[in-house]
Amino acid sequence: MPxxxxxxxKQLFPTRRGFxxxxxxSILGVSLGVAVLIGVQSVMNxxxxxxxxxxxxxxxxxxxxxxxxxxxxxxxxxxxxxxDDVDLVSPYAHGxxxxxxxxxxxxxxxxxxxxxxxRQLLPVDEFIRQGSLDDLxxxxxxxxxxxxxxxxxxxxxxxxLYTPLMLDRLKRDEVLLPREVTVAxxxxxxxxxxxxxxxxxxxxxxxxxxGMEDGIHGLAxxxxxxxxxxxxxxxxxxxxxxxxxxxxxxxxxxxxxxxxEFEKTMMTIILFFIILVASFSITSALMTSVVRxxxxxxxxxxxxxxxxxxxxxYCVQGLIIGVSGTVIGIALQALILHYRNEIVWTFARLTDxxxxxxxxYQFNDIPVYYSMSDFVLVSGMTIIICLLAGILPAMRxxxxxPSDALRSE
Numbered sequence: 577m578p579x580x581x582x583x584x585x586k587q588l589f590p591t592r593r594g595f596x597x598x599x600x601x602s603i604l605g606v607s608l609g610v611a612v613l614i615g616v617q618s619v620m621n622x623x624x625x626x627x628x629x630x631x632x633x634x635x636x637x638x639x640x641x642x643x644x645x646x647x648x649x650x651x652x653x654x655x656x657x658x659x660d661d662v663d664l665v666s667p668y669a670h671g672x673x674x675x676x677x678x679x680x681x682x683x684x685x686x687x688x689x690x691x692x693x694x695r696q697l698l699p700v701d702e703f704i705r706q707g708s709l710d711d712l713x714x715x716x717x718x719x720x721x722x723x724x725x726x727x728x729x730x731x732x733x734x735x736x737l738y739t740p741l742m743l744d745r746l747k748r749d750e751v752l753l754p755r756e757v758t759v760a761x762x763x764x765x766x767x768x769x770x771x772x773x774x775x776x777x778x779x780x781x782x783x784x785x786x787g788m789e790d791g792i793h794g795l796a797x798x799x800x801x802x803x804x805x806x807x808x809x810x811x812x813x814x815x816x817x818x819x820x821x822x823x824x825x826x827x828x829x830x831x832x833x834x835x836x837e838f839e840k841t842m843m844t845i846i847l848f849f850i851i852l853v854a855s856f857s858i859t860s861a862l863m864t865s866v867v868r869x870x871x872x873x874x875x876x877x878x879x880x881x882x883x884x885x886x887x888x889x890y891c892v893q894g895l896i897i898g899v900s901g902t903v904i905g906i907a908l909q910a911l912i913l914h915y916r917n918e919i920v921w922t923f924a925r926l927t928d929x930x931x932x933x934x935x936x937y938q939f940n941d942i943p944v945y946y947s948m949s950d951f952v953l954v955s956g957m958t959i960i961i962c963l964l965a966g967i968l969p970a971m972r973x974x975x976x977x978p979s980d981a982l983r984s985e
Contacts (some may be wrong), residue, residue, distance in 0.1 A: 578885075584892040587865065598861045599897065605854035606901025610958055611909035613847045617950045618913060620840035622943030627767075627836065628826075636666075636698060636796040638809055639828060642819045645791035652820070653795055656812065661803035666693035667792040669782040674738040675775065676754070677727045684723060684773045686737075688782020694796075700763075700776075707731040707761025714781045716760035722772035724762045733759045739785040755785060797822075851958050855965040858897055862890050862969035887970035891963060898962025902955045916942045 588599040640656065653665045669688040674681055691712060694700060701709055705721060712718060717737075719729055729735060736754040745752040757777075764771055783789065799808055805824055812822040912919070920942050
């Protein structure tokens with residue numbers, strides 16, 4: 577073992593005490609910084625991954641939309657479905673209605689689907705918690721779980737639907753009565769905003785509610801496995817004429833992706849200062865050690881040691897602290913994230929913030945997704961910063977003259 581490495585280890589881990597106070601505090605500071613930073617990145621990655629997967633399940637790969645009702649949609653569907661990269665096409669219509677049960681009104685968005693095609697396109701059956709999709713017809717609806725709980729609805733409950741078409745009929749001195757339908761089932765997508773403000777109907781019922789005759793608002797597409805989402809969207813848009821346009825599920829929900837990525841970036845920058853503060857404490861402690869051991873350093877150099885090797889021993893101390901703190905920090909964040917749900921929901925209950933967290937983040941459990949690039953980036957930067965923390969003390973030893981060091985008090 578090189579003597580300067582031995583010297584660095586002896587200063588960090590003295591023989592009698594095992595660990596120096598400086599080593600323990602420095603490693604602990606780095607460990608906390610690494611644990612918090614990687615933990616936050618992993619949670620934000622989990623949120624992004626869960627949102628993307630849920631949006632893909634709800635929306636399909638591509639949607640062909642228009643700013644007006646599409647009537648001749650069967651020919652358009654056949655044209656798109658003939659493409660080699662398109663697996664399935666399903667029509668839909670959407671809008672807003674007023675749903676009322678007793679004296680409890682809600683204003684959910686409504687999605688009218690083709691029961692046969694949509695079932696093949698998206699895993700709708702996976703979302704059903706009560707009832708069955710087979711019971712959905714032109715006189716029934718599926719309610720989101722949160723919305724059903726708010727109005728006290730269960731399978732078989734009757735509700736009334738009021739549509740904007742009623743206002744249009746009133747202008748013609750006509751009275752259109754609300755449509756009474758039965759709850760055929762209750763679904764839960766896992767996203768709080770969807771489950772609290774969405775109901776699903778048959779396409780025929782939605783067309784009746786909005787007076788669209790045989791028209792639709794768009795087509796949902798599922799691509800063949802391995803097909804390029806970007807290339808398929810570009811090719812379809814080139815074949816379509818205005819006002820029709822094809823948009824990917826990511827473009828439709830780009831706000832979610834942008835917000836999550838922005839949050840992750842800002843939190844990473846802010847939390848990275850924990851590691852920087854820890855590096856300052858390492859520099860301060862090593863500089864104090866140099867001042868205290870001035871005569872010892874002078875004696876070592878006078879005995880023939882090269883000043884460069886003496887300086888290297890302080891850089892090695894920073895490197896050891898960085899590596900040790902990174903390893904312990906990774907283990908610590910793995911332990912914390914293992915019990916993340918218990919920790920977060922306990923804190924939420926104490927602060928009465930559970931409902932707010934559900935409303936904003938849309939999940940009942942805190943998702944986590946580990947990214948190797950985050951581990952490499954955080955670990956590499958931490959080790960480099962800790963290594964650089966030993967440079968200032970090392971430079972002081974390089975400028976030190978043995979004769980002046982030996983006369984130091």
